[in-house]
Amino acid sequence: MSFHAFKDNSASLDIGSLTLENNAERVSIYGSLNIGCDQQGLQHARQLQAILNDMVNYLAQQDLPEHIETFTPKAVKNPFLDD
Numbered sequence: 001m002s003f004h005a006f007k008d009n010s011a012s013l014d015i016g017s018l019t020l021e022n023n024a025e026r027v028s029i030y031g032s033l034n035i036g037c038d039q040q041g042l043q044h045a046r047q048l049q050a051i052l053n054d055m056v057n058y059l060a061q062q063d064l065p066e067h068i069e070t071f072t073p074k075a076v077k078n079p080f081l082d083d
Contacts, residue, residue, distance in 0.1 A: 005055040013051070015044050020051065025068055027055060 001018060005012040011022040018033035033048065035041040 003051060005058055015047050
């Protein structure tokens with residue numbers, strides 16, 4: 001597994017239909033993952049567990065702020081529209 005949380009701004013990993021995207025300050029997780037009682041379900045569960053364990057271990061070793069600011073986009077005037 002080559003996904004290292006918070007260390008590579010361009011890394012992305014898919015587990016089934018679940019996507020994890022890396023950023024220096026956040027890891028975004030979206031989609032869905034069905035874990036069945038079969039070998040593939042076990043493989044997916046172990047892969048997700050390993051990533052989450054690595055994330056928790058990394059975060060536990062950091063001097064973390066209470067909260068990081070979220071980016072809020074601002075509306076700007078469209079230069080291609082006449083007012």
